[in-house]
Structure formats: C-alpha cells, structure tokens
Amino acid sequence: MSTADAVAARLRAAGSVFAEDEAALLLAEASSPEALEDLVRRRVGGEPLETILGWAEFCGLRVRTAPRVFVPRRRTELLARRAAALLPAGGVAVDLCCGTGAVAMVIAALASPGVLHAADLDPAAVACARRNLEPLGGVVTEGDLFDALPEDLRGRIDVLAVNAPYVPTDAIATMPPEARDHEARMALDGGTDGLDLHRRIAAAAPEWLAPGGAVLIETGRTQAGWTAVLLSSAGLEVEVDSDDEVDGTVAIGRRSA
Structure with missing residues (x-):
C-alpha cells in the first residue's frame, strides 16, 4: 500500500x-x-x-487560517459574491464579524473598493484577518459589531457584509466536532434562536449605510424569513437570495437612495 x-x-x-x-x-x-x-x-x-x-x-x-478562528465555509461564497456585485467602483465596503477576512478578500478581488474595512470581536480572528487583508490595503479593527468601526464610516458604507454567528445555542452540540471543538464558541453561538446578533445588526445598520447602501447578512434557510423581517422593520427594502449549489442564503436590506 x-x-x-x-x-x-x-x-x-x-x-x-x-x-x-x-x-x-x-x-x-x-x-x-x-x-x-x-x-x-x-x-x-x-x-x-x-x-x-x-x-x-x-x-x-x-x-x-489560524487555530480557533472560524473557517470560511463554501456557503458563504454567496455572501461574498453578492457583496462584491453590489459595491460601486471606489465604494466603501465593510466585512463585519469577519473571521479570517475571507469575504473582504473576495470583495477586494472582484470589485474596486475605495475603502475596505473589516472587524471582529475575537482578537485571534483580527490578527488572522490582518494577515490576509493588510497586503490588500484593508484595515481590520477589534470590537463588538459597530463599536469596532471608525466613526467616520457612519452613513458612508455602500456594502456591509455580515457573517455573524447564527447557530442556535442548543444546536451547537449537534455540529461536527471539527467546528464545535476547534472553533471559538463566539463564532458559532447566535443565541436561543440564532438571531441575537441579527437583531442588533439590523437595528443599527441603517445609520451606517450610505444612501442606496446595502447590508447583506448570511442566515439559515429556516431563519431567513425572520432575518428579513428584522431588516424590513428597520426601514430597509429587503430581498432574500439562496444558492442551492453552495447551500447559502443571504438576506439583503437596502437603504433608500
């Protein structure tokens, strides 16, 4: 053999x-x-x-990649591709809950961002994302959601791409061991129904978006309707996009121009 x-x-x-x-x-x-x-x-x-x-x-x-940092999944390719497609040339793009910074890397490769920013609460993820994004001109900061962003981005973001944790707390135990045992829990746990962070992001996103800007949130198939309701309740025009090939689902909310 x-x-x-x-x-x-x-x-x-x-x-x-x-x-x-x-x-x-x-x-x-x-x-x-x-x-x-x-x-x-x-x-x-x-x-x-x-x-x-x-x-x-x-x-x-x-x-x-890096130990304990969330590994980018193929399903998230839908989020990355849609975000890149929606970004106007020279626009401002933000990858929130960035993990390795994979989504921001795709935006840099497929679009022409004038400003590329990424943020995460996990210091290990921030260090990893900096290795990926700083050579591309991206800036990575550490903090809790929008608290991590520079104040001068408020009202200027053209595309806000978000892969926040959305696994319900009780479902983490059913995940494959390579995820639940080797990735930071904060990168997986979305609260009782998986939507805790989606609620916070939807409520705050409109004031950070530029006129005509869009927030894109990866979500589960069974949660997509609820994520869409959260974005709609925040005053955004909403659509839900799914891709069976990569098993990805994204809720998109747009601010009026």
Whole structure:
C-alpha cells in the first residue's frame, strides 16, 4: 500500500468523506515523514483540515487560517459574491464579524473598493484577518459589531457584509466536532434562536449605510424569513437570495437612495 493510500485509509476510518483528496493535501504540505505523521494525527483527532494546512480555498482564493478562528465555509461564497456585485467602483465596503477576512478578500478581488474595512470581536480572528487583508490595503479593527468601526464610516458604507454567528445555542452540540471543538464558541453561538446578533445588526445598520447602501447578512434557510423581517422593520427594502449549489442564503436590506 502506498503512503497516500495508507493516509487515506486512516482518514477514512476517522470519518473523512474526502479521504483521498485530504491525503493528497497533507502529503503536499508535509516536509518529512515525521511532519506527515503529525498532520495526519491532528486530522484524525478532528482538527479542521484548513487549520492544519494553514489556508482555506474560498471563491478561488487562498485564505490564511489560524487555530480557533472560524473557517470560511463554501456557503458563504454567496455572501461574498453578492457583496462584491453590489459595491460601486471606489465604494466603501465593510466585512463585519469577519473571521479570517475571507469575504473582504473576495470583495477586494472582484470589485474596486475605495475603502475596505473589516472587524471582529475575537482578537485571534483580527490578527488572522490582518494577515490576509493588510497586503490588500484593508484595515481590520477589534470590537463588538459597530463599536469596532471608525466613526467616520457612519452613513458612508455602500456594502456591509455580515457573517455573524447564527447557530442556535442548543444546536451547537449537534455540529461536527471539527467546528464545535476547534472553533471559538463566539463564532458559532447566535443565541436561543440564532438571531441575537441579527437583531442588533439590523437595528443599527441603517445609520451606517450610505444612501442606496446595502447590508447583506448570511442566515439559515429556516431563519431567513425572520432575518428579513428584522431588516424590513428597520426601514430597509429587503430581498432574500439562496444558492442551492453552495447551500447559502443571504438576506439583503437596502437603504433608500
């Protein structure tokens, strides 16, 4: 049995659905047999592959990751693509609850932001996002939602992209171990119904948006209607967009021009 087959067999036995693909990535990353054994041991132990590799693929980009920092999911590609599409050339874009800063990276790659800002409450996420975004001219700050943003952005944001935690507290125990055991709880827990942060964001977003600006919030399929109601109650024009291919759902609220 080849080394690749042996690694794939160990990963498959540990529950990996894409064992051969993961084995190839780990083999490419390892600098020695000892290093490979360490990587495989960590993956068999449930650590996210992206954290082990130190990067995640997202919308065709390689995003740096870090231990305990929320790993960008494929479903969030819908949020990133829609945000980039809505940003006017030279506009102001903000990635709130940014994690690694993956959404802001896509906005930088697909649009032409004049100002690119990202923020998160988790210091580890802020440090990771800075590594990803500062080379692109982005600014990353630490704080609780809008408290993290510079005051001069109030009323100027053209696109506010948000992937705030929206998993109901009681549902965290049912998540895969690689998420619930290896990512910060603050990056997952959305409160009793998963909408605690959506309520706060919807209530405050209008005063931060520029005329005609939009806030985009990733949400769950079963929660999308409620997220939309929150945005509508804040006086925004609302639509909900879903993409079955990536299993993503985004509620979008627009301020009148």
